[in-house]
Amino acid sequence: xxxxxxxxxxxxxxxxxxxxxxxxxxxxxxxxxxxxxxxxxxxxxxxxxxxxxxxxxxxxxxxxxxxxxxxxxxxxxxxxxxxxxxxxxxxxxxxxxxxxxxxxxxxxxxxxxxxxxxxxxxxxxxxxxxxxxxxxxxxxxxxxxxxxxxxxxxxxxxxxxxxxxxxxxxxxxxxxxxxxxxxxxxxxxxxxxxxxxxxxxxxxxxxxxxxxxxxxxxxxxxxxxxxxxxxxxxxxxxxxxxxxxxxxxxxxxxxxxxxxxxxxxxxxxxxxxxxxxxxxxxxxxxxxxxxxxxxxxxxxxxxxxxxxxxxxxxxxxxxxxxxxxxxxxxxxxxxxxxxxxxxxxxxxxxxxxxxxxxxxxxxxxxxxxxxxxxxxxxxxxxxxxxxxxxxxxxxxxxxxxxxxxxxxxxxxxxxxxxxxxxxxxxxxxxxxxxxxxxxx
Amino acid sequence: xxxxxxxxxxxxxxxxxxxxxxxxxxxxxxxxxxxxxxxxxxxxxxxxxxxxxxxxxxxxxxxxxxxxxxxxxxxxxxxxxxxxxxxxxxxxxxxxxxxxxx
Numbered sequence: 001x002x003x004x005x006x007x008x009x010x011x012x013x014x015x016x017x018x019x020x021x022x023x024x025x026x027x028x029x030x031x032x033x034x035x036x037x038x039x040x041x042x043x044x045x046x047x048x049x050x051x052x053x054x055x056x057x058x059x060x061x062x063x064x065x066x067x068x069x070x071x072x073x074x075x076x077x078x079x080x081x082x083x084x085x086x087x088x089x090x091x092x093x094x095x096x097x098x099x100x101x102x103x104x105x106x107x108x109x110x111x112x113x114x115x116x117x118x119x120x121x122x123x124x125x126x127x128x129x130x131x132x133x134x135x136x137x138x139x140x141x142x143x144x145x146x147x148x149x150x151x152x153x154x155x156x157x158x159x160x161x162x163x164x165x166x167x168x169x170x171x172x173x174x175x176x177x178x179x180x181x182x183x184x185x186x187x188x189x190x191x192x193x194x195x196x197x198x199x200x201x202x203x204x205x206x207x208x209x210x211x212x213x214x215x216x217x218x219x220x221x222x223x224x225x226x227x228x229x230x231x232x233x234x235x236x237x238x239x240x241x242x243x244x245x246x247x248x249x250x251x252x253x254x255x256x257x258x259x260x261x262x263x264x265x266x267x268x269x270x271x272x273x274x275x276x277x278x279x280x281x282x283x284x285x286x287x288x289x290x291x292x293x294x295x296x297x298x299x300x301x302x303x304x305x306x307x308x309x310x311x312x313x314x315x316x317x318x319x320x321x322x323x324x325x326x327x328x329x330x331x332x333x334x335x336x337x338x339x340x341x342x343x344x345x346x347x348x349x350x351x352x353x354x355x356x357x358x359x360x361x362x363x364x365x366x367x368x369x370x371x372x373x374x375x376x377x378x379x380x381x382x383x384x385x386x387x388x389x390x391x392x393x394x395x396x397x398x399x400x401x402x403x404x405x406x407x408x409x410x411x412x413x414x415x416x417x418x419x420x421x422x423x424x425x426x427x428x429x430x431x432x433x434x435x436x437x438x439x440x
Numbered sequence: 441x442x443x444x445x446x447x448x449x450x451x452x453x454x455x456x457x458x459x460x461x462x463x464x465x466x467x468x469x470x471x472x473x474x475x476x477x478x479x480x481x482x483x484x485x486x487x488x489x490x491x492x493x494x495x496x497x498x499x500x501x502x503x504x505x506x507x508x509x510x511x512x513x514x515x516x517x518x519x520x521x522x523x524x525x526x527x528x529x530x531x532x533x534x535x536x537x538x539x540x541x542x
Contacts, residue, residue, distance in 0.1 A: 104462070122477050123518040134518035154466050158477055161459040174462035211510045228517055230527070233535065237509035238498035238516070240533045328509070 001107040002077060004098065004181045008034040010420050011096055011185040013084050014361075016044020017063060017406060018398025018413040019191030020070045025417035026189075027075040031424065034185065035070060036098065040081045041145035043067050044193050048128055048142070050223040052406060053272040054303035060144045060224075067146045081151065085180070087367040092393065092427035093186045102176035104138075104152035109171035112140055112148035116163035116172065124156045126228070130218045132235055133228030138163045138172075143226055186427065187393050187420040190369070190377065191413065192361035194399035197251030197259055205250060205353055206322045211236035212330055213322060213351045216266070219273050223280065232280050234350055236328035241284065241349035244277055245332050246270045247319045248290035252356030261374055263356035263403040267294045268303070270354045275307040287313040287348070289334055297405060322351055357403035369394060376402045387416035393427070395419050483507060483515045488539065491525070495542075497534035 012023045015037030023035040035042070046052075047067065049059035071078050079098070086097040120136035128135070128142045137156035140148055152163070152172070164172040199207030199215055206213045212234050214222070221227045234241050248270060252263040267290065274286040293314065295304040308314055317334040320343075325331050330351050335343050359376045363369040370378040370390040377396045381388045387395040397416035398409040456464070469477075486505040490496060496504065502512040516537060519525045528536040 122473075123480060123515075125514075132514075132517075134514070134521055154462055155470070156473065157462065157466070158469060158473070159459055159463040159466075161457070164459060174458035228521075230520070231535075233513075235510060235513060237502070238513050238535060240530065240535070242533065 004034070004077070004079060004100075004183055006183055008032045008077070008183060008185045009424055010034070010187040010189060011036065011084075011087070011094070011183075012189045012191060014044070014191035014193055014398070014400070015039070015042030015067075015070075015078070015080065016191060016193045016398060016409075017046045017066065018193070018400075018409040018416075019044070019189070020066050021410050021413035022189045022191055022397045022417045022420075023070050023076050024066070024073065025414050026420060027070075027073050029417075029421050031075065031421065033073075033076045034079060034096075034183065035076055036079045036082050036084055038081070038083050039141070040103065040149070040151040041141040041147070042070065042078065042080060043144065043146065045217070046406060047144055048217070048220060048224075050220045050227075051272065051276065053268045054297075054299045056272070056276075064144045064146075067144075071146045078147070080147065084366055087188060087394075089368075089391070089393075090184060093184055094188055094393065096183050096185055096188075098181045098183065100179040100181060102178060103149065104154070104172060104174055104176050105150050105167075106171040106173055107147065107149050109169045110149045111169055111171075112150070113168060114140055114150075115166050115168060116150055119162040119166045121160060121162065122156060122158050124153070129221045129228040130215060132218055132221060186424045187395070188367075189395050189397055189413075189416050189420055190361075190363070190367075190389065190400050191397040191416075192359070192400045194357045194403065195360040196355040197257065197358055199353070199355070201251060201257045202254075202353070204321045205247060205319070205351075206324065206330075207250075207353050207355075210322065210324045210330065212324075212328050212349065213353060215355055216269055216273065216352055219352050223273065223276055232277065234328065239328075239349065240281060242281070243285040243348045244274075244287070244350045244352065245330075245346070245348040246274060246286070246288040246290075246352050246354055247322070247332070248288065248354045250319075250353035250355055252354075253291070254356075259356045259358065259374075261356075261403070262294060264294070264296065265403060265405050266354040266356065268297070268300055268405065270352070271295075271304055271307045271312065273352065274312040275303075275310055278307075278311050285313070286311070287315055287346070289315050289317045289319050289332070291316070291318060291337070297407070357399060359400065361400065367391070367394065374402070376400065385419065387412060387419050393420075393423050395423075480515065483511070484519060487512070487516060487519060488524070491537065491539045491542070495528050495536045495538035497531060497536055499534065501537075 009031035123134040125131040126133040126135040138152040317336040321333040372378040395416040397413040490504045502509040
């Protein structure tokens, strides 16, 4: 892994699809970019999704080439498993303090063979599978991880030393410690992504308590061919679910949990998952309980109609409570919002809560950016300069600014990159150094 | 006898093996991790023994191993990931699992 240099044209915080796109767009203009991700792999949420709406492209198949492009770009330095500790204004640019977390292995020597994983004797719930699958204490984050390098979580280690003994390149180094590194950059793009509302926020829905109440990201992993079960099964007992319910607005448009806004993508990801379930399990009953469907993007309405045509049941109703009955089945109490306005109880094998989207990162203590009431970064010029933050020279992209789907995140990343480029040209009064080199 | 033998001096960081350095920095394994590890070995042993007697679904395995079905499912899927377990046919909406090579 190359050393962190003393200067870059721009820092991109977050290696999800928006951060990757912003880094690529800046690098293609000749700027030298430092792309930092706190996780051991770039790819963000997108690389773990099954398919994308409305095209049903394999998500990792379209995300991984971009990840590789960023990783192999001459003008992008990838710095994974690194936290941005502080960003301070320094003239027109910024002084950046980074904390490089120890992987406990020499990254240059690691060949990603996975021998250490096989030797490790303990299984831990895997974050990539949102707890449904397992990983070892030492592991390669996932099959599409970039870089394909191992990482050891010392808090999960049983200190047997087997991984060190079996490693063919002797790259494991248990003595590594966090490193603090300082660099300077001319501009910053914040692309810190999204999180979903916690499962326990609506206790009446049983999320995090009832084994067969799942999060939508768990369902993405269960539907993925490289998911924790290899097929769609219930987490409670491995049953092939025959009746599945989606509860919409289970973490959005709800003042009681502090998320009064619409998360924009829940209707579409739920419709996509519901349609795919109809493809994956012959004859499965999939019911989507909703307040209203918001199919806002190009081709989304047609996709919604296709799901209905292919047998997904769309029921207008507000779910009040979910309880577990015998055999881990679930009883869903719904107030139907149709002509009858009846309250009914319906039994389902599995329930997916369409949780809302919240900001994954708060800049407090790291960089002096203002946060809006909704927890996302404040947009002082929302209409004409949507990527501007409250600090000159710092721009935002993707879900750091608010809930959005993948195409919108990519469009905004391009806009943030262009704004950062203009800022760099303006503050330096010249083209990037690399562009001069290329011209000779 | 060994009356003259001095007690072993505590190892300096330099004299320790690298894994010992990490263990000491971490303060050893946490109580929760020790319990998880011990429980995991017990559950894997029980699942392997039950499947040695013949292929089973998750509820059948749970009943035989005296485990909760969700706990059985998670550990069975971990063993599947290790390559020890393979899927068989379906039986009343449940997948039947067996030991690889059995």
